[in-house]
Amino acid sequence: MQLKNDIITQAGFHPGLPAAYIRKGAEYFDRYDKTIIAFTMNVKIERPESVYELVDLIPEYKADVFKDGKWKVATYKDTIKIDFGRRFGVRSCMPMDMIEIRAMPELFGFRETGVYTTGFNWFVDYVLFPLMMLSQMVKKGALRHFWAKSLIWGLKTFSDAEEGIVFLLQADGEKDGRQKTVKILSEHDNAYDFTIIPVIACLKQYFDGSIRKPGLWMMGHVVNPERLLVDMEKMGIKIQTQITNR
Numbered sequence: 001m002q003l004k005n006d007i008i009t010q011a012g013f014h015p016g017l018p019a020a021y022i023r024k025g026a027e028y029f030d031r032y033d034k035t036i037i038a039f040t041m042n043v044k045i046e047r048p049e050s051v052y053e054l055v056d057l058i059p060e061y062k063a064d065v066f067k068d069g070k071w072k073v074a075t076y077k078d079t080i081k082i083d084f085g086r087r088f089g090v091r092s093c094m095p096m097d098m099i100e101i102r103a104m105p106e107l108f109g110f111r112e113t114g115v116y117t118t119g120f121n122w123f124v125d126y127v128l129f130p131l132m133m134l135s136q137m138v139k140k141g142a143l144r145h146f147w148a149k150s151l152i153w154g155l156k157t158f159s160d161a162e163e164g165i166v167f168l169l170q171a172d173g174e175k176d177g178r179q180k181t182v183k184i185l186s187e188h189d190n191a192y193d194f195t196i197i198p199v200i201a202c203l204k205q206y207f208d209g210s211i212r213k214p215g216l217w218m219m220g221h222v223v224n225p226e227r228l229l230v231d232m233e234k235m236g237i238k239i240q241t242q243i244t245n246r
Contacts, residue, residue: 019220029173048148
């Protein structure tokens with residue numbers, strides 16, 4: 001989105017929300033040790049053109065994670081399990097790149113962070129994606145429409161019937177001399193709405209002048225995290241915050 005001399009980019013929920021949620025998490029700690037962003041979703045897609053970008057990106061997959069105070073290239077060993085609550089339960093998650101969180105370790109001083117996501121279903125993850133990668137290795141861009149149609153069929157045939165999305169922050173640190181864990185879990189029945197709602201919440205802050213700044217900004221860096229979550233909740237996203245002292 002662009003108005004006058006201000007440009008806000010990387011808007012939506014991924015990118016868009018990871019850095020904002022990490023910044024929100026900082027409010028709960030005197031010392032911020034670790035923070036993980038994770039999301040999973042089940043979505044029905046009708047048109048092959050809607051997944052062309054995903055098909056194109058599969059052979060270029062790469063991810064970094066921040067562990068022990070430094071960034072490193074992620075491998076299968078960096079897969080983690082996350083509890084996504086009643087809707088999706090515990091699922092394995094793999095790292096993904098998200099440029100907006102690169103500045104967060106230096107900003108808050110934690111030792112570990114990353115953005116993680118689940119796959120789609122067993123057929124798409126372990127049958128279709130490997131075949132698509134082999135095809136792209138032979139010829140980049142080959143069978144693009146065929147693979148897009150196959151992906152949609154795989155999602156419709158093998159995914160759960162219930163649609164929805166869960167996005168969460170899971171953070172550890174210290175407050176008033178006590179160790180604590182904070183989990184902010186956000187969910188919605190529709191992944192498309194979940195993408196649009198954060199953008200609208202960001203625009204509300206822009207139009208009232210509270211985040212107007214000249215230059216180029218990422219949404220997750222410029223929004224007020226507290227107000228963003230409040231406005232998202234008003235627009236239908238369910239948000240729960242769980243705090244556990246240890």
